[in-house]
Amino acid sequence: MSKFTLALVAGASAAVGAATTAAIYGISKRQLPDETHTITAIPSPTRASPAAPAPLPVRRDDPSHPLLPPVDPSGVFQYGFPGPINDLRSAASLTSAFDRAKRNPHWVAEHITPASVLLRNGDRRHSVFTEDDSIPEKFRGKLKDYFRSGYDRGHQVPAADAKWSQEAMDSTFALSNMCPQVGDGFNRDYWAHFEDFCRRLTSFYPSVRIVTGPLYLPKRDFDGKWRVSYEVIGHPPNIAVPTHFYKVIFAEDGRVGGNVSLGAFVLPNDVIHNDKPLKDFEVPVEALERASGLEFAGLLPPARRKRLCQEVNCSVIVKEYAERQKTMMSPPPTKGSPPATTITQR
Template identity: 80%
Template sequence: MSKFTLAVVAGASAAVGAATTAAIYGLGGSRRQTPETQSVTTTTTATRTGSPLPAPQRDGPHTPGPIVPPVDPSGVFQYGFPGPVNDLHSAVSLTSAFDRAKRNPHWVAEHITPASLLLRNGDRRHSYFAEDQAIPEKFRAKLTDYARSGYDRGHQVPAADAKWSQEAMDSTFWLSNMCPQVGEGFNRDYWAHFEDFCRRLTSFYPSVRIVTGPLYLPKREADGKWRVSYEVIGHPPNVAVPTHFYKIIFAEDGKTGGNVSLGAFVLPNAVIHNDKPLKDFEVPVEAVERASGLEFAGLLPPARRRRLCDEINCSVIVKEYAERQRTMMTPPPAKSGQAGTGLAQR
């Protein structure tokens, strides 16, 4: 697919029932970024009585020298920095940035390897959904927001990707790693199959990095105009319901300065039939960047980029929800040429 616009991305999703990493590098352990504020100067305020302020003088042939501004807009910083503030979170199993306005993450990044998926030290039966106490109370998503909403608390980084320790698994259950997702037909079905596809990539790549997050894409209304419309859940309404979700996949060959196979996918937050080809949701990375306002691969030189679906058969394996709940995840499949992988190198 070439040269996507937001309208094209949204329109492509309509066919399945919905109207439709550079930022990762260099993140420290700090919980938040606090923008530096410049020094504040005090300005003189005119009173209602007294002489009026003189009109500002413009530069011209008879007014040499730079103009001295009669105002100081940055003086508002003395009362606090308005934002936006991205709540950066670095945990053992994920790194994320939180959107305070929509009470959803901007993005959540994870890293999986064959070794990390083989470990079984975490058990989701010991994990509990929890509000993220590090986010200010007035901005965080709450457990009550999801109660009787009709939506699942949809993991952005799956718990099944963090079985290597109980602490790692527990951190995937914070609501800052959640978005409202359609349950049956999406979160419990096609989206879960997609997550399984990502895990199976470790059969061919020694290192797989994934960035996942929500999108709010426009829909064409009856009057022919495009508008962004999404539901908000909670009492009072707090948490935005995304119209779509994206995954950016960086499949690394494991060599220093080696090649990276890139894959970008946008799925509607709606029921998707299991026979829908995954490649129907493949889009250019640039399309997700334009839609989200984020950048994912600005530091990856074109010479090192490969297209994931040119190297791997991008398709999902359908596993019924009840069976998946019993097994949680099959062991990573063997490499190409052995049965049962569901993936094949081209």
């Protein structure tokens, strides 16, 4: 049994803090009825003779062929592979995998460095939100889905992290990099302060990699049972509204095979007061992996891991929205050993 509970931030409002939640997701297999398939062998023609006629089909349930299985479940692939298909996207400023069912990304990865955050070759005033035409039309998020939805088109890789070129910035405006986010109090406030914290890490680390994405976490109903419930926006309903968002931060020391300061955070898609400590949203990477069904650090040896919030002060610096549009960098986080975040143990 794991040392930590599968604890993730949940609750009706972030104002009362990050509540713990737990979930184990299972997918049951549905067995298809047996089908009768045929095998047809057609000899290749040669230059010396015409192709031989095809033999009669062989029935899989023919008792004269006892070594031949009576079914061929993979035969359905002749009509197409059902999936899931992740629509891997590699753009100038990000790499991502897309969730066709929820019309949101599974995850979006980015890389920032001291040089990348200081360059000013891109301007968001020249960028426009676009539908991602690399995703089949019936699966993609659409601009009209967000119209009067009450939610922001929330960047997963922020435009402010891609100012190093206009192409890089433009690539962050595709809807495959977006999720519906609460605007005032979250996307334009605490979440933006969190993004600024990530950029400030480049003042201490020469390389910072970040994976960001949505979560759809359960909460306990009045009857004591845990259920997953989320809103869907669009006309017709098309895009799922995440209950939470996560970031996994890999702060690298710059040496080949060197240490990596690792931090995982889960925030509710809700109003969060600016005085809420960022460390309250820190969770074990293993808990996030269990809840998301994703793996983030399976190839990172424990000997190379450090805990990010023991290396730097994990805290946000509150800046007004208008001010944040003018300046991107704040003072760097200070190195130190703040008290460990309280995480329920078992």
